Amino acid sequence: MTAILSAHGIDVGINKKIIVHNLSLDIPEGKITAIIGPNGCGKSTTLKAVSRIWPLEKGSITFKGKDIRSFSHREFAQCMAILTQSPQAPTDLTVQDLVEMGRFPHRGFLGRGDKDDAKHVEWALEQTNMADMRHRLLHTLSGGERQRAWIAMALAQRPQVLLLDEPTTYLDICHQLEVMQLLVKLNRELGLTVVMVIHELNHAIQYADYVAVIKAGRLVTCGEPKEILTSKLLAEVFKVQADEFACSNGLRALVPVDLCK
Amino acid sequence: MANKELDAAAEHFGINRTAWRLSILILFLFLALLGSFLSLTKGSSVITMEQIVEILLHPGSDPQSQIIWNIRMPRTIVGALVGINLSLSGAILQAIMRNPLADPHIIGISSGAGLAGVVIMILFPALEYLITPVAFVGAMLAAVCIYILAWKNGIKPVRIILAGVAVSAFLSAGISGLMIFYSDRVHGALMWMVGGLAARSWPHVNIILPYAAIGLVLALGSAAYLNILQLGDEMARGLGINVEVTRIVMTAIAALLAASAVSVVGLLGFVGLVVPHAARLLIGSDYRFLLPAAALLGIAIVTFSDTFARVIFAPIELPVGIIMAFLGAPFFLFLLRREI
Numbered sequence: 001m002t003a004i005l006s007a008h009g010i011d012v013g014i015n016k017k018i019i020v021h022n023l024s025l026d027i028p029e030g031k032i033t034a035i036i037g038p039n040g041c042g043k044s045t046t047l048k049a050v051s052r053i054w055p056l057e058k059g060s061i062t063f064k065g066k067d068i069r070s071f072s073h074r075e076f077a078q079c080m081a082i083l084t085q086s087p088q089a090p091t092d093l094t095v096q097d098l099v100e101m102g103r104f105p106h107r108g109f110l111g112r113g114d115k116d117d118a119k120h121v122e123w124a125l126e127q128t129n130m131a132d133m134r135h136r137l138l139h140t141l142s143g144g145e146r147q148r149a150w151i152a153m154a155l156a157q158r159p160q161v162l163l164l165d166e167p168t169t170y171l172d173i174c175h176q177l178e179v180m181q182l183l184v185k186l187n188r189e190l191g192l193t194v195v196m197v198i199h200e201l202n203h204a205i206q207y208a209d210y211v212a213v214i215k216a217g218r219l220v221t222c223g224e225p226k227e228i229l230t231s232k233l234l235a236e237v238f239k240v241q242a243d244e245f246a247c248s249n250g251l252r253a254l255v256p257v258d259l260c261k
Numbered sequence: 262m263a264n265k266e267l268d269a270a271a272e273h274f275g276i277n278r279t280a281w282r283l284s285i286l287i288l289f290l291f292l293a294l295l296g297s298f299l300s301l302t303k304g305s306s307v308i309t310m311e312q313i314v315e316i317l318l319h320p321g322s323d324p325q326s327q328i329i330w331n332i333r334m335p336r337t338i339v340g341a342l343v344g345i346n347l348s349l350s351g352a353i354l355q356a357i358m359r360n361p362l363a364d365p366h367i368i369g370i371s372s373g374a375g376l377a378g379v380v381i382m383i384l385f386p387a388l389e390y391l392i393t394p395v396a397f398v399g400a401m402l403a404a405v406c407i408y409i410l411a412w413k414n415g416i417k418p419v420r421i422i423l424a425g426v427a428v429s430a431f432l433s434a435g436i437s438g439l440m441i442f443y444s445d446r447v448h449g450a451l452m453w454m455v456g457g458l459a460a461r462s463w464p465h466v467n468i469i470l471p472y473a474a475i476g477l478v479l480a481l482g483s484a485a486y487l488n489i490l491q492l493g494d495e496m497a498r499g500l501g502i503n504v505e506v507t508r509i510v511m512t513a514i515a516a517l518l519a520a521s522a523v524s525v526v527g528l529l530g531f532v533g534l535v536v537p538h539a540a541r542l543l544i545g546s547d548y549r550f551l552l553p554a555a556a557l558l559g560i561a562i563v564t565f566s567d568t569f570a571r572v573i574f575a576p577i578e579l580p581v582g583i584i585m586a587f588l589g590a591p592f593f594l595f596l597l598r599r600e601i
Binding site for chain 2: 048052053073074075076077078080081082084087088092094097101102104135157
């Protein structure tokens with residue numbers, strides 16, 4: 001596997017309190033990676049360190065072998081897009097307005113785009129199936145549609161890596177699958193590297209190619225989900241007793257039945 | 262088929278929105294011009310519209326020409342520039358603090374200029390000609406002080422707002438104390454605290470003009486940044502903005518705009534808070550439209566209010582700040598109720 005992003009022994013903290021300890025991780029290029037772990041284990045913190053939202057206390061992160069701190073803010077945003085957990089937006093923002101904001105890192109000082117600017121916006125709207133809703137106000141959309149609009153904004157950045165922090169939280173099951181399948185489609189068709197923090201382990205098994213498990217700020221294990229996401233791991237990391245079932249597509253499903261005694 | 266229709270309807274809506282925004286801008290431009298012109302026509306000596314047009318086209322040396330060119334014209338220009346500066350300052354601060362209550366007051370501009378102005382007026386009345394530069398320095402010192410106090414691994418809007426409240430309370434205590442100890446000299450200070458355009462002339466225009474021009478250009482140039490900042494710090498960083506640096510630079514621009522205005526006319530509190538909101542309610546939160554709209558509406562509100570302040574109890578002249586709050590606050594509440 002080729003790593004597009006690598007963390008080398010990183011410590012990440014907020015206000016002197018170290019949350020992620022000496023974490024090393026390779027994110028495979030062109031794959032979907034899921035980061036899982038209990039609440040407060042540092043998975044979102046890791047994602048934010050990778051996206052340069054939070055600084056590193058120690059160690060380094062490389063993007064295609066180059067230290068991410070050597071990029072300018074703008075260059076970096078052209079390579080990598082992040083969708084945070086509950087992003088805010090003014091209430092009179094339309095889907096198209098939002099997606100156009102994704103072009104910001106490619107635009108000049110006064111916010112002028114080149115001649116292909118509109119094409120990228122159009123493309124992002126089509127990829128996410130939002131073209132028909134372009135003039136809808138963001139806050140009138142359903143949760144799933146809104147999430148697709150934000151993904152469209154991230155796509156308009158034309159990134160090589162898309163980072164998502166709990167993209168399915170607050171969505172019903174149908175919209176959860178819709179978002180997951182959209183991410184799979186973008187990954188397969190465009191070769192986009194996707195890194196997502198998620199809580200739903202079965203989504204990790206179904207949709208991710210690679211999974212990293214974090215507990216208490218340290219990497220527990222990483223690898224292919226069907227190999228490492230087992231009831232034994234759940235007991236170890238989440239203190240939950242789970243039964244394993246076989247799904248119709250041959251993949252494993254984990255159903256928690258009790259807390260570990 | 263259904264999709265096509267939806268698309269057509271949506272397209273229609275899209276065109277309408279741009280047309281709406283442009284018509285609001287044109288309306289505000291018209292109001293700004295009308296306000297400025299009215300402000301030239303009204304005053305204690307009666308000069309007719311025809312005479313004014315004549316004087317504007319062919320300046321002479323007769324007394325009426327002198328009144329227009331040396332009294333009313335500079336006053337109108339100061340009013341317009343103050344309107345621009347305070348409105349832009351408020352609009353910028355509301356974006357970078359992501360707080361609807363943000364205005365030049367919260368970064369200490371008013372209390373800093375207020376205390377400096379009151380100290381001059383009450384303790385050193387002989388130095389009254391220095392009031393503008395001293396108030397400017399006071400405003401900027403207060404802003405810098407709040408910034409330093411709020412700094413802790415970068416700037417969080419909430420910390421600036423709270424530090425601003427604390428520093429303003431501290432300085433306001435100084436203002437109140439001075440006014441109580443020297444209650445015999447309070448009149449001039451009171452006028453200063455309310456803000457007014459009386460006797461503002463060409464030297465004041467020269468003070469405020471460079472800040473207004475530079476601030477206007479910088480503010481309009483940063484509209485795209487302000488738009489992105491409305492998505493929150495983390496998304497803004499993800500889109501390639503250096504949030505800390507942008508916030509410092511934009512706060513500095515807002516501080517200069519407001520300090521130059523306040524140092525010339527006193528503490529006009531109302532414009533910086535309400536004009537950006539009124540403009541936003543009508544034109545939306547896209548800063549590429551909102552900033553010019555706020556600037557134009559600022560001109561209109563200040564010039565209209567000043568004209569009103571001069572004529573309503575003529576020959577007694579009210580400070581424009583009183584009129585603005587009296588007329589503006591109900592109008593703003595009307596807009597607010599209609600919107601929600």
